[in-house]
Amino acid sequence: MPADLFDKVRNFTLAKDAMARGVYPFFQPLTNSEGTTAIFNGKEVIMLGSNNYLGLTTHPKVRQAAIDAIKTYGTSCTGSRFLNGTLELHLELERRLARYMGTEAALTFTTGYQANVGTISALVGRGDYVIIDKEDHASIVDGCLMSYGELKRFSHNDVRSLETVLSRLPDNAGKLVVVDGVYSMGGDIAPLPEIIAICKKYGARIMVDDAHGIGVTGPNGRGTAAYFNMMDDVDVIMGTFSKSFASVGGYIAGKADVIHYIQHHARSLIFSASLPPANAGTVLACLDVIENDLSIVPKLWENANFMREQLTRMGFDTGKSNTPIIPIIIRDELRTVLAWRALADSGVYVNPVLPPGVPANASLLRTSYTATHTRSQLERALEIFADVADRLDLVAANHSDGNFINGNLAGASSVAQEAQIHN
C-alpha cells in the first residue's frame, strides 16, 4: 500500500479528545470585545488575556483614524509595498515610527510575524550563524529556518550559555543574535547590557524583538533598548502593531542602510500585500496619543504592579515576571486547562499556555494587564482568582514538589471531578 499523506490527519485526535471532555481551550469565540471586558459563552468576562497594553483599541481618536483612513484610501492596497502597495501613509508612518524610536529609519510589514521572518532570512545568509534564546518567539525560529544560515540556541536569558555558543563559532562567519526584549509568556526582560557586551566581544550583530516591550518599557514606551539606554547598541529593533499599537502589522527600526538592505531583500515584505490603510492610520493615531498623553504608560505599570503584588501575596507562582505580562504557573496541563475554564465561567478571561508554547511541565495561565483596567475590575478578578484557586487547590499544588505529570497529581480527584463537570 502506498503511504497516505493524510494518515497524520486521521491520527490527530488530541484536540477532539479534549473537545469531547469539554476541556478544549483554543479557538474559543468572543462575541464582543470592548477592551477590558468581553462576552464569552454569553457572559461578560474581565479581559486579562489581551495584548492591548495601552488600551487603545477603543480610544475614540484611534477608532476615528481607522475610519478616516478607509474613507480616504479604501480598505486595501491590493498589492505589495514593492509595487503598487506603497501609500504616502506608509511613508508617513515609517517617519513617525523612526522619530518615536529615535532611529534613522523604520520599515513596516503586514504582520509582526512577517517582520521577523523577512528580516532574519534577509540578513542571515549561507555561511552565517543566527543565535537565539530558547524562549524566543516562534516567528524568530521560523525566520531562522527560512534563512540559509545555521541556527544555534542558548539557554533562556543565560549570558554564559550565549558566550559558550558564540565562542565556538568561526571568527570569520557573520553572526546575528536575536532575543525578545520582553518574553511573551514569562513576562521577564532580556538582560540586554550583558547580552550586548558578549555580542560585541564576538563581533555578533544583535536584533531585539520588542513586540511586548514597545509601548510598555522604557521612556514613554520606547522599549527595552531604550529602558537600558542602549538604543545605539542594538542593530535592529522589531515591533508589532498587534499589541500596544491596537492594530495588526509589524515594523523594524535601525540604521538607514540596514533598513534599506532589508527593504530590498525581505521576501515576506516583497511577496505579500502591504499593511492596509486602516491599520496604518490606527498606528499613527496611537503614536499621537502616546506622545501627547504621558500618563498612559505609568497607568499600565500601576495596574501591573498592583496585580503582581496581589497575585504573589495570594501564593501564586508568577515566575520571573517584571512586566505587565504576569504568568500564573500551574505546571500540569490538565489542571491549567481546568483552571482556565473555571476562571472563564466565573468571569475572568486568561490564556492557557501549554507545551509547545512553554516547556513540558511548565504550563501556565498567561495574564496581562492594560492601562485602562479599572481598580474595581482588577479587585473583582482577584476575588475570582482566589475562589478558583481554592476550588482547584491551585496554590497548594503549585508549591509542592513542582513536578507534576498529567493525571499524577496530589489533587487528582478534584481535577477529575472538574473534568466531569465540564463533560
Ligand SMILES: Cc1ncc(COP(=O)(O)O)c(C=O)c1O
Ligand atoms: C514576541 C513576539 N514576536 C512576534 C510576534 C508576531 O507578531 P504579530 O502577531 O503582530 O504577527 C508576536 C505575537 O504573537 C510576539 O509575541
